[in-house]
Amino acid sequence: MKNSSTNLSDNMEGFRDEKNDYSSYEISFRRWLVSEVDSGRMSVAEAREKFKLPHRFDKTYKHWQAKYSDEIHLSLQLMSAKERTNTKALEKRIKELEKQLELAQMKNVALNTMIDIAENDYKLEIRKKSGPKQ
Structure with missing residues (x-):
């Protein structure tokens, strides 16, 4: 048996933590997307699929929601x-x-x-x- 001192993190080339640049999305798009999801016309998963957003978009969406969502949500x-x-x-x-x-x-x-x-x-x-x- 060969004793190697390699760590799991040494072989993670395919699992890199890619940073997505969400700042390239216009503010008007961000506001629109937040209003669509808040009103129930679209889910975050549907938005992810429709706009080819990464799986980690949920965290970014929460940030966008806090920043761009109206304080009062009226769903009549x-x-x-x-x-x-x-x-x-x-x-x-x-x-x-x-x-x-x-x-x-x-x-x-x-x-x-x-x-x-x-x-x-x-x-x-x-x-x-x-x-x-x-």
Whole structure:
């Protein structure tokens, strides 16, 4: 038996750690790819296959995602018929409340105008004075 002092790492020519230059990808492509994966229109594996990205792209993608992803992800699903009906009812209620608010604001302006006229014309003190002595 021959005693050799070779290490496993001495015979690793075919297993070199190749560095991929991801900086050659435009920022617009990076943003687009992140948005596609985040929205679920494409998976990282599909992106790897489609754009011939190396297997180690997952780590780079995580970096891109942290850098280029929107902070808020909105994935809106289609509404059911019941939800749409409920939405219509809620919109109708909102319109009614907006009308009531507008009327209340007009009433408030009218009352304040009446108080101003009464205080000026009739020299009445209707509004409370601010401060400790009133």
